[in-house]
Amino acid sequence: MSIEKFIEENERKELLRFSTAGSIDDGKSTLIGRLLHDSKNVYEDQLLAVKKVSKEKTSVEKIDFALLTDGLKAEREQGITIDVAYRYFSTPRRKFIIADTPGHEQYTRNMATGASTANLSIVLIDARNGILKQTRRHAFITSLLGVPHLVVAVNKMDVMGYSEEVFNRIKQDFTGFAGKLRIPDIRFIPMSALVGDNVVERSERMPWYKGESLLEILENVYIASDHNFIDMRFPVQYVLRPDMSFRGYCGQVASGMIRKGDEIMVLPSRKVSRVKSIVTFDGEVDCAFPPMSVTITLENEIDISRGDMLVHLHNVPIVDRHFEAMVVWMNEAGLDLNKSYFIKHTTKLTRLRIDELRYKVDVDSLKRMESGLLGLNEIGRIVFTATTPLFYDSYDKNRATGGFILIDPISNNTVAAGMIIDREPVDKLPSRITGNEPADAPMTRRDSRVLPDERLKRWNQRPATVWLTGLVGAGKTDIAYALEKRLFDLGAVCVVLDGENIRLGVNKGLDFSSAGMAEHLRRVAEIARLTNGAGLIVVCAFVSPEASLRKQVAEIIGKDRFVEVYVEASAEWCEKRDKSGLYAKAKSGDLKNLAGVNASYDAPKNPDIVLPIEKISCDEAVTVILNMLRDKGVFPCRSY
């Protein structure tokens, strides 16, 4: 072969990334050493150096392939592999990048790291032992990280007399287990890495095996369709403005295809424009697809910054702050439910809070476990709310827009990796209020120079928040304003907060998803707290259907100031009185999440008062509340 032809062929190679995982002594390092060696990529002097070291350690004049791969001194001394190591070799058809990861349980995070970029994963099984705990773990992580191809290498067949029966039994066991996982392509190979059977060449010692050798699979497995070419997602990485005449958006196409002239929409602004050009150093191109890194210019000037995303108008990802994900925890310090972590998702860095750890997965049995804790190398299903909306797809559909990492805000460590799932609609996910929403700048509260006692004397009242909860149409708002009027006439100072006056102003833009509702109530609670702080009485009228959210509202306001009033009425009664039209909408399916119709309402267990509103009038209800406020010493103030 002429050198020109050789170079031409080598320029046109494809790239395949694969990860390996195996338990201790499965022979993983031996297999990799064998692949590197047999594909004639172990350089002679490396081989010589290794021969020298192996001799010192074991005094046997045999090449220990593992010494080629276990890079760090500490690992060589302990004889284990503690981190992900990357290896390279190539054949005339493909260049290979191996993410070589350790096998034992405590290195789940390394396995996940290796699998995150892999097209294919090799799970090694020692034929003597069959399927172990760790085998299941590897297969589960392969499936979790969405690696499309899995090769199960049944190693050490030489020790088992190359028995077809042994191989078939392991294959059957594995297939039974893997049925529960989502791996589209699984292949089995009987192998001896030590001797070289079915690694590069097909072995004559196992004529019953009709499949390909490992290297043949690696060279031939079809990977072109592994990329998502349908859903165009272009996360803006960097805005390039070298001079006034050029404004381009740099990025790597995450999925789909973007063409010159395409009409595109920018997220989150939803502004629309057209692709003017796709610029590269080597000239403009008509079309870009993953994993190309390009610079896009648009026909009109739109304000776009890093973290925004260009998409096609008819194919938009989910845009939401609220999402659910499977999470692999990677740090010694376990998950802290009250911490506000950084999330890096595509090119966006923002913060989030944890709404709920729904369950933990026992990787060995694939069973769900109830737990409030998630520690190193554990996997759990978590509901999050980010401080700004993310543009995401489920990881199943799109690895590039479904994966994220969490970063600890104090240590700066990468503490977790997540894969977004969308099995439940966003508005059905649980949410919560937290006092730990991250502030943009460090702040402390100043003490007022007016003392609480001075306020009591001025107003002749104690601050309190009367919280009216009940179904839509129960008459909460009517009661609230009637109460305000009576209090005012009696000389009290009070403020009404209700769904309308809050959502039309302060909370404009918040949606009716569970995350939106939680944020809505959090702000209401904060306003009530401030207003109470000024010595005023606050009357709140909100459906607030979830007991857990009302509890959190009470915590923000202060339990001694929070007065819970349950406006009790049946859904049927409310529907008859309803003027908002919400019941009709909910019944026709146009509205989700209406408490009492298609969402639940948690009636208060121990309210301060229950108002059986179907039986009493609004004025009577107000009188009941006023009596209670007098009994509690709120108004008139009992003493000062």
Add this chain to the structure above:
Amino acid sequence: MDNRGYSITHLRQLEAESIFVMREVLAEFERPVMLYSVGKDSSVMVHLARKAFHPGKIPFPLLHVDTGYKFSEMYKFRDKFVKSIGADLIVYKHEQSGKVNPFDYGTQKCCAILKTQALLEAIKAGKYDAAFGGARREEEKSRAKERIFSFRDEFGQWDPRNQRPELWNLYNARVNKGESIRVFPLSNWTELDVWLYIHVEKIPVVPMYFAKEQDMVVRDEQLIPLDGPVPLKKGEKPERVMCRFRTLGCYPCTGAVHSVAKTVPEIIEEMMTVRISERSTRVIDHDVEGSMETKKKEGYF
């Protein structure tokens, strides 16, 4: 290098990944700098930086930590190359440069001061929070475990047992004041990839990579060039040898290899037939077993 259907060749994939990494650094750090060592990997890295920010110029300075012992041809090439692409070059020399030398101090000490210490000082002096290096994982065993975004503490040290997990293409760029990240955009390139890319992209490299007849001292099976005042041992005398350099370092410590490869295709051909790994001609890597790992922990690239 045309694309077949909607897939791109391995070189274009490597290129796209390196460009992505560079843009990520520019977007997330305040003061990035690119270490420039004049060698072939540096040439490729700088070329990729031009691509990443085209039609703009490279938006960060190049930093050459100069031991003062580089080959004269390297200095010539450096000045010409940097000028031709319009990049900013900062040259940093340790104050001991010119006093410390490998002949009296030994290679380890000399390297520790003129390279590792000088680099740490240069990064501190420039207040750089990210420094690109052209190191590749394939080069050496301990480099195989290096992250693309490799965290360094305030003393510039690498802790191999406590590295941040690196998944997908989501790089963690968060550091506290004084800490920094070394970034290796060529992590996944092999020596063959580098030469193929130099060939395809016609990237200029120092002519010393190409074979010619030159004066050499043969010592411990290494060909030591006589570019500067190398003290000769007893019985040693220069010989005319047809040879070339596979890697370029300081003249007292960089050996040449016998070769007749005078062009990039000939180098590629030679590489596929002569299988001696490239760093074997660097004297320092062979001092003690695991010496690269030790140096990296201290802050070396």
